[in-house]
Amino acid sequence: KQEVTQIPAALSVPEGENLVLNCSFTDSAIYNLQWFRQDPGKGLTSLLLIQSSQREQTSGRLNASLDKSSGRSTLYIAASQPGDSATYLCAVISGGATNKLIFGTGTLLAVQP
Amino acid sequence: GAVVSQHPSRVICKSGTSVKIECRSLDFQATTMFWYRQFPKQSLMLMATSNEGSKATYEQGVEKDKFLINHASLTLSTLTVTSAHPEDSSFYICSARDNRVYGYTFGSGTRLTVV
Numbered sequence: 001k002q003e004v005t006q007i008p009a010a011l012s013v014p015e016g017e018n019l020v021l022n023c024s025f026t027d028s029a030i031y032n033l034q035w036f037r038q039d040p041g042k043g044l045t046s047l048l049l050i051q052s053s054q055r056e057q058t059s060g061r062l063n064a065s066l067d068k069s070s071g072r073s074t075l076y077i078a079a080s081q082p083g084d085s086a087t088y089l090c091a092v093i094s095g096g097a098t099n100k101l102i103f104g105t106g107t108l109l110a111v112q113p
Numbered sequence: 114g115a116v117v118s119q120h121p122s123r124v125i126c127k128s129g130t131s132v133k134i135e136c137r138s139l140d141f142q143a144t145t146m147f148w149y150r151q152f153p154k155q156s157l158m159l160m161a162t163s164n165e166g167s168k169a170t171y172e173q174g175v176e177k178d179k180f181l182i183n184h185a186s187l188t189l190s191t192l193t194v195t196s197a198h199p200e201d202s203s204f205y206i207c208s209a210r211d212n213r214v215y216g217y218t219f220g221s222g223t224r225l226t227v228v
Contacts, residue, residue, distance in 0.1 A: 034216050043119070043206055043221040044157075089156060093217075101147065101208065101217055103157045 002027045002094055004104035012110040013080055021075040021107045023090035028068045031093040034101070035064050035075050038087045047088075048075070080111045115141050115211035119220025126197055126227055134192045134223045136207030142187035143209035147217075148180075151204040163190040197227040 003026045013019050023033070032051045036044040048057045048064040050073065056065040063076040073090055090104040116139040126132050136146055144165045149157040161182055162170040169182035179201075181193040190209075194201055206222040 032216070036219075041204075041222075041224065044208075044219040046216055046218065049216040091217075099145075099210070100159060100162065102159070103149075106156050 002030075002092060002102045004090060004092055004102050006088075006090060006104040006107050008107060009105065010108040010110075012112060014112050015080060015082060017080050017111075018076070018078050019080055019109070021077070021088050021090075021109070023073040023075070023104050025071045025073075025092045025102075025104075027094070028071050029094070030068065031099060033064075033066055033073050034091050034093065035062075035073075036089045036091065038089060038106075040087075044089065077109075080109075082111045082113045085109055085111050115209070115214060115218040117207065117209050117218045117220045119207055119223055121223060122221060123224045124226070126225070128198055128227055129196055131193055131195045132197055132225060134194075134205055134207075134225075136190045136192070136209070136220050138188045138209045138211070138218075141209075141211040141213065143190075143211070144187060146184060146190040146207055146209045148182060148190075148192050149206045149208065151206060151222075157206065160192075165190075194225065197225070199227045201225065202227045 005024050007022045034049045035047040050057050050066040061078040066073045088107045091101045118137045120135045146163040148160045151157045160175045163182045163184040165184045171177045184190040208217045208219045210217050
């Protein structure tokens, strides 16, 4: 059974700092991995998607990497801003007929102005 | 880009009544949609996979008679919480995959409160 874990569970940083969020998964047979952002009481906003054949993806100040063999992904946020404060979720898309998304435990990020 | 609309965003109902939540893909067809449940300060838990024109596939521990899923068209899936009880109060979110792109798109979620 696929299990996805995120470390740290919560993180507070001053504005402008670079930071790394970690995601690990137990079964490396994934189709791809997706990072999401969730604001309190809201739905999910997709940030980056990495296909299983890719090593990383970049969008603006965000960079996500994927190491399938070790079961790890990182989300790097450069020059953090207070508007980045949210819960960040990684999700792996398992193979098979249904292509289900299995979510990690989430990291609650607070960027202090 | 792919857009998923979910309604209602909030609903309060009395214990024992049923509540229907709609999930629509607005600019693409979705043969498969997913329903998640999220408790406060917890991650999303997959409840079931909704398949157009066939029965939904439920995750272990999810009562199919409690959470009725109907996926009658390629753009609409509904989740009905039957005979709701206070413990069913939660945040419910649907998602769908647009086959034109990789990845999944989520609805804005429904906050259900059963009193």
